[in-house]
Amino acid sequence: MRRYLVLGGTAEARALAEELHALPDTLVVSSLAGRVRRPRLPVGQVRVGGFGGPAMLAAYLVAERFDAVVDATHPFAERISASAAQAAELAGTPLLVLRRPGWTERAGDTWHWVDDLVGAAALLPELGERVFLTTGRQGLPAFAECPQWFLVRCVDPPEPPLPARHELLLDRGPYTLPGELGLLREHRIDVLVTKDSGGPLTSAKLDAARDLSIPVVVVRRPAAGPAPVLPDVAQVVRALTESADHPGRAAGD
Structure with a gap:
């Protein structure tokens, strides 16, 4: 069984959890920071609350044997994204970042x-x-x-x-x-x-x-970290399923 952790709280994270949950032999756990009083919950397992820092998140990744973690948090959730990057490196767990594209100026904008x-x-x-x-x-x-x-x-x-x-x-x-x-x-x-x-x-x-x-x-958005950044749910699912089909390949390669 493939096991994925989705750091969520966004519409894209909920859509990703739904897509992964529908895959055969796949377990998805969505983690929510708990900063919103009545969050919109995704399908699958849900964990609410922080991890206590990168080291504790890394320990969780190892203990739960996740095959990959997806940072699908808000584009301005700098602290969570930095913690995820450090934890993934400590745990040796592949990390993907799901970020919807930013807005673009159009004619008539100031x-x-x-x-x-x-x-x-x-x-x-x-x-x-x-x-x-x-x-x-x-x-x-x-x-x-x-x-x-x-x-x-x-x-x-x-x-x-x-x-x-x-x-x-x-x-x-x-x-x-x-x-x-x-x-x-x-x-x-x-x-x-x-x-x-x-x-x-x-x-x-x-x-x-x-x-x-x-x-x-x-x-402006914060600068992106070193992990692969993908713009939509379909590309993240494709990267994860391709890494599952080729065990020697890290997600996003």
């Missing part, structure tokens, strides 16, 4: 690229006074000292510090273009801040900003 959230906050005075902030709850302290008004959208309630002037919107995608247009108009948004998360679930806000000529501040 995007301003920055390296991090601090850079995004520093750019706001040049662009607007009413900000739609969609970077997730964990990065909000970077905007705590900003004088602008913020519409903060995230899945779960954030902890302080928060911007002094803000309205909190708890919501989860997918979002629609009519819905995003209505939101931007209702709150008189004049600048959007987002991470380059990619994917269709939350891209409607970019279409809405384009339609309303609203500038967008986009935080």
